Amino acid sequence: MKKFFAAAIAGLGLAVTASAASAQAPSTLAQVKQRNILNCGSNTGLAGFGVPDAQGNWQGLDVEYCRAIAAAIFNDPNKVKFIPLSAKDRFTALQSGEVDVLVRNSTWTMTRDASLGIVFTGVNYYDGQGFMVRKKLGVTSAKQLSGASVCTQQGTTTELNLADYFRANNLKYEVVAFASSDETIKAYDAGRCDAFTTDASGLYAERLKLTAPDDHIVLPEIISKEPLGPSVRNNDSGWFNLVKWVHYAMINAEELGVTKANVDEMLKSPNPEIKRLLGTEGKFGETIGLTPDWVVRIVKHVGNYGESFEKNVGQGSLLKIARGQNGLWTKGGLQYAPPVR
Amino acid sequence: MTTIPTETRQPGKASLLYDPKIRGYAYQILLLAVVGFLVWSAASNAIENLRAQKIASGFGFWHNAAGFDVNQKLIPFSASGSTYGQAFYVGLLNTLLVASIGIVLSTFLGFFVGVARLSSNWVLAKLAMIYVEVIRNLPLLLQLFFWYNAVLKPLPDARNSIALPGSIFLNNRGLIMPNPQFGPAFQAVVVAFFLAAFAAIAFYIWSKRQQERTGKQYPNGLITLGLILGLPLIVYFLAGQPLSFDLPQQGRFNLTGGLQIYPEFVALLIGLTTYTAGFIAEVVRAGILAVSKGQTEAANALGLRAGPTLKLVVIPQAMRVIIPPLTSNYLNLTKNSSLAVAIGYPDLVQVFTGTVLNQTGQAVEVVAITMAVYLTISLVTSLFMNIYNKRMALVER
Numbered sequence A: 001m002k003k004f005f006a007a008a009i010a011g012l013g014l015a016v017t018a019s020a021a022s023a024q025a026p027s028t029l030a031q032v033k034q035r036n037i038l039n040c041g042s043n044t045g046l047a048g049f050g051v052p053d054a055q056g057n058w059q060g061l062d063v064e065y066c067r068a069i070a071a072a073i074f075n076d077p078n079k080v081k082f083i084p085l086s087a088k089d090r091f092t093a094l095q096s097g098e099v100d101v102l103v104r105n106s107t108w109t110m111t112r113d114a115s116l117g118i119v120f121t122g123v124n125y126y127d128g129q130g131f132m133v134r135k136k137l138g139v140t141s142a143k144q145l146s147g148a149s150v151c152t153q154q155g156t157t158t159e160l161n162l163a164d165y166f167r168a169n170n171l172k173y174e175v176v177a178f179a180s181s182d183e184t185i186k187a188y189d190a191g192r193c194d195a196f197t198t199d200a201s202g203l204y205a206e207r208l209k210l211t212a213p214d215d216h217i218v219l220p221e222i223i224s225k226e227p228l229g230p231s232v233r234n235n236d237s238g239w240f241n242l243v244k245w246v247h248y249a250m251i252n253a254e255e256l257g258v259t260k261a262n263v264d265e266m267l268k269s270p271n272p273e274i275k276r277l278l279g280t281e282g283k284f285g286e287t288i289g290l291t292p293d294w295v296v297r298i299v300k301h302v303g304n305y306g307e308s309f310e311k312n313v314g315q316g317s318l319l320k321i322a323r324g325q326n327g328l329w330t331k332g333g334l335q336y337a338p339p340v341r
Numbered sequence B: 001m002t003t004i005p006t007e008t009r010q011p012g013k014a015s016l017l018y019d020p021k022i023r024g025y026a027y028q029i030l031l032l033a034v035v036g037f038l039v040w041s042a043a044s045n046a047i048e049n050l051r052a053q054k055i056a057s058g059f060g061f062w063h064n065a066a067g068f069d070v071n072q073k074l075i076p077f078s079a080s081g082s083t084y085g086q087a088f089y090v091g092l093l094n095t096l097l098v099a100s101i102g103i104v105l106s107t108f109l110g111f112f113v114g115v116a117r118l119s120s121n122w123v124l125a126k127l128a129m130i131y132v133e134v135i136r137n138l139p140l141l142l143q144l145f146f147w148y149n150a151v152l153k154p155l156p157d158a159r160n161s162i163a164l165p166g167s168i169f170l171n172n173r174g175l176i177m178p179n180p181q182f183g184p185a186f187q188a189v190v191v192a193f194f195l196a197a198f199a200a201i202a203f204y205i206w207s208k209r210q211q212e213r214t215g216k217q218y219p220n221g222l223i224t225l226g227l228i229l230g231l232p233l234i235v236y237f238l239a240g241q242p243l244s245f246d247l248p249q250q251g252r253f254n255l256t257g258g259l260q261i262y263p264e265f266v267a268l269l270i271g272l273t274t275y276t277a278g279f280i281a282e283v284v285r286a287g288i289l290a291v292s293k294g295q296t297e298a299a300n301a302l303g304l305r306a307g308p309t310l311k312l313v314v315i316p317q318a319m320r321v322i323i324p325p326l327t328s329n330y331l332n333l334t335k336n337s338s339l340a341v342a343i344g345y346p347d348l349v350q351v352f353t354g355t356v357l358n359q360t361g362q363a364v365e366v367v368a369i370t371m372a373v374y375l376t377i378s379l380v381t382s383l384f385m386n387i388y389n390k391r392m393a394l395v396e397r
């Protein structure tokens, strides 16, 4: 009932705040500045992407995206309020203005982009959906899962891909869908399901929550494309640009070798691309409502994309995920940013 | 001395404006108009703004393909070809299923505990009291988590099912039973059942009349049972046993085939039943205590034993007090069933305001429909309980 009321209130809130929006509301950036804090929609707890640590500080790749936005605006990565959202509440929270930006391992799909009143700004993590099973079942491929019970979280693309995959491969299955990730993984752990499915990155993160993580394996199949990225309401193109370019700034910084450690030195670089990026030449930051040194702020406080990746999901983390598709385009990956010029 | 002119004492002769009845109507119409206007302007405002925010609106999504699956479904539903509208019905039926069974079970349990609390048996009365206090003072959500774990944890996995007699298996995927497959001739059995039921009712009425007239009692229970079981059974054999069973078979992961009762359903049902029964027990106790002691004493004086006294004298009078709060407990149970979402039981809220809302993004429409459904269920339940209440009230003089 509580959940239901939450949804009901969100729905009503939507109707009400929507009316506020139509009356020429100030831009999102102006609101954020006035509030002096960024409201960032985050995961309720997914290691590597968005999770509060023992001290209550939020950590993760998605979290650092929000910190980078805050750094660019306020020169302070801590001016962010993280609002944990479950899969099924996240878009309503964004629509209703509860959060300024949603960075919560959300898949960019056509429906979400075109009919929810939101837009995705890019892809900060290329992912795909996978399965995890108990080792003792002796399963080596997802194709052998006919007749299995599968636990998943509702309100996700996961739920839909699962149905597609089993239908396409003519396999039978039973789906058990839960509203929260905690309940999903607990039910799987309790033996309610043979398999657990979510984004591959999420599989590794959720596996850490099991009583005996080593008793479980991730199957080799990746059954979908899950481009995960931030989204904003689609009535403020200025804000859309700002959020989008924060990501591009971090990619460009990595590509040009600008790091947390060397950014001050790089300010002296004669390379015109670096000069434009760091604002020693031109005033590109101002075109999106920021200061010319916006990228310096981001890199100083958060780092470039590669640094953030390695720290949160790569070798510097428990997940140890390889760069793979998320490598720079120059290194065979998919991460590519338009130039600052 | 002044005489009051007779006309002024005549009511209704004054202007219509001052007629209290007409005024009453006018106010009500005015209120309705205001409420109507508010609803209309809120709705059109919402539609307008959804459009401005480029959020899809309207009910067109109802016929769009759903693309997801649901495990427990009372009507055919699958990711291939079913629509969001059908998903709505799947969820609604699951809500009605757990609510209606929960209402029946909690009534029985509640009456039992309520009566037990008043029992002269000290242990029984104290046990009932502890039950009521514990159950009523813990949050239902917590109890649901408890039951879900209590159902899941001790049961073996699907490969080591507990085999019960009659090809029934129990494991942490639920209770799997033979699934009855009805042949076409089975219709005759159903018809026979209804005929038997009618016959039983007719006999009951006749025997009551007979008893009133002559005082002779008939074994109503036995005859009813005999009719309702016997007649369909005879027809069943005459029709050549048009019933077979689809037996559960061990598959690689799960038992396949058969009829499955899911652990989520069981946990939710136990949770709702035990919780609501705690409240019903108190309602029943209050109702019984409201019946004056003289009634019991009079019944005893007439030579009635404790059982019949309770059944024939106390409870019928207590019902008057019991029914209104009982109704609100039924409504609570139905609404509480939406906590299903926490343990993955696909009720209306889980399927519709959970998955459908999220996949379509149409929060306003989906939430509005869901609220309308709960309102309707509540109103219909109240209506039936009010009718029942009226009938019970008539018994009193």
Ligand SMILES: N[C@@H](CCC(=O)N[C@@H](CS)C(=O)NCC(=O)O)C(=O)O
Binding pocket: A043, A044, A045, A046, A085, A086, A087, A105, A106, A107, A108, A153, A155, A156, A157, A158, A179, A180, A181, A198, A199, A202, A203, A206, A226, A228
């Ligand atoms: N990328 C998918 C799935 C994202 C998702 O919600 N994943 C789950 C499982 S890893 C999750 O993060 N749950 C955490 C929560 O609900 O707080 C989507 O956008 O629909």
